[in-house]
Amino acid sequence: MSLYGKVALVTGGAQGIGRAVVQSLLLSSAKVAVVDLNKTCGEECKTQLDTEFGEGHCTFIQCDVSHGDALRDAFQSTVDQFGRLDIVINNAGINNEKNWEKTIQVNLTSVIKGTYLALEHMSKEYGKEGGTIINVSSMAAFMHSPHQPVYTATKHGVIGFTRAMADASSQGDYGVRINVLCPAFVDTPLLHSVEQEDNMGKFVKFKDDFKLRMDKFGVLPPSLIAEGMMRLIMDTSLNGAVMKITCSKGIHFHSYEPMSA
Numbered sequence: 001m002s003l004y005g006k007v008a009l010v011t012g013g014a015q016g017i018g019r020a021v022v023q024s025l026l027l028s029s030a031k032v033a034v035v036d037l038n039k040t041c042g043e044e045c046k047t048q049l050d051t052e053f054g055e056g057h058c059t060f061i062q063c064d065v066s067h068g069d070a071l072r073d074a075f076q077s078t079v080d081q082f083g084r085l086d087i088v089i090n091n092a093g094i095n096n097e098k099n100w101e102k103t104i105q106v107n108l109t110s111v112i113k114g115t116y117l118a119l120e121h122m123s124k125e126y127g128k129e130g131g132t133i134i135n136v137s138s139m140a141a142f143m144h145s146p147h148q149p150v151y152t153a154t155k156h157g158v159i160g161f162t163r164a165m166a167d168a169s170s171q172g173d174y175g176v177r178i179n180v181l182c183p184a185f186v187d188t189p190l191l192h193s194v195e196q197e198d199n200m201g202k203f204v205k206f207k208d209d210f211k212l213r214m215d216k217f218g219v220l221p222p223s224l225i226a227e228g229m230m231r232l233i234m235d236t237s238l239n240g241a242v243m244k245i246t247c248s249k250g251i252h253f254h255s256y257e258p259m260s261a
């Protein structure tokens with residue numbers, strides 16, 4: 001299915017998983033705003049994408065998603081440049097147990113803020129045409145590990161928030177589908193932060209255990225995560241879905257007990 005005429009915003013889109021998703025969105029003919037803190041990576045990414053897809057299909061907006069006003073401006077700038085907004089991927093994330101307050105700000109608070117801003121631009125509640133939001137969690141929310149307690153907490157939070165908001169959207173007739181994606185280990189720069197004391201603080205001593213898990217469970221290519229994202233974008237039956245992507249089972253969904261009264 002083509003996304004011609006649709007506009008997407010991807011946070012943390014300059015490298016890793018976000019970069020792979022941006023590529024898939026452009027291949028499907030969407031216009032894309034790459035929102036990222038890293039100016040060098042963002043500008044390089046835009047240059048490469050302009051060469052591949054031609055100018056005018058994507059824009060780079062430098063922004064720290066943990067700065068609420070800057071994130072608001074990034075959303076507005078996307079709509080000013082491309083005229084509308086249809087797809088929002090709250091993907092930016094960090095792994096810093098030393099500065100764990102920042103990890104909560106980037107991985108959880110900014111996902112909440114990004115979801116609310118997306119609704120302001122897409123929800124029928126605000127007179128808009130609807131759209132779709134994907135929030136990025138992690139398999140760390142299902143298989144906790146001792147080397148990243150706060151990272152794990154944020155990823156649990158992203159799932160709970162997204163599922164509750166998906167219900168709010170269907171019951172409030174927002175016209176916006178809200179889903180969450182939980183990858184296992186993915187081959188990106190983030191994965192290397194497990195070796196660094198600057199990131200892990202005192203938990204760096206558990207890095208060997210983490211690396212054993214990587215050997216045991218394997219490491220996924222970012223392109224497979226992008227494939228999962230595209231499925232969440234295209235399948236209009238999905239709202240409140242928790243997609244997992246692992247080496248052993250590929251793309252699949254978590255199922256929950258039905259809620260009792």
Ligand SMILES: NC(=O)c1ccc[n+]([C@@H]2O[C@H](COP(=O)([O-])OP(=O)(O)OC[C@H]3O[C@@H](n4cnc5c(N)ncnc54)[C@H](O)[C@@H]3O)[C@@H](O)[C@H]2O)c1
Pocket residue numbers: 011012013014015016017018035036037038041063064065066091092093094106136137138139182183184185186187188189190191
């Ligand atoms: N790599 C993995 O193994 C893995 C597994 C499961 C989930 N995830 C999640 O996937 C998402 C993407 O991770 P990745 O592996 O691609 O990481 P990455 O470090 O490769 O890329 C993250 C991008 O986000 C940007 N970013 C970081 N902080 C930002 C901020 N404050 N404001 C704006 N941009 C910011 C970075 O500049 C970078 O371009 C994260 O939410 C991460 O938790 C990653």
Ligand SMILES: CCCCC[C@H](O)/C=C/C=C\C/C=C\C/C=C\CCCC(=O)O
Pocket residue numbers: 095137138139140143144145183184185186190191192193194213217246247248249
């Ligand atoms: C260095 C930090 C990068 C963190 C990336 C990621 O979000 C962290 C995940 C941490 C724990 C996940 C642990 C194991 C999950 C991996 C695979 C499970 C697959 C199970 C199966 O094959 O069925």
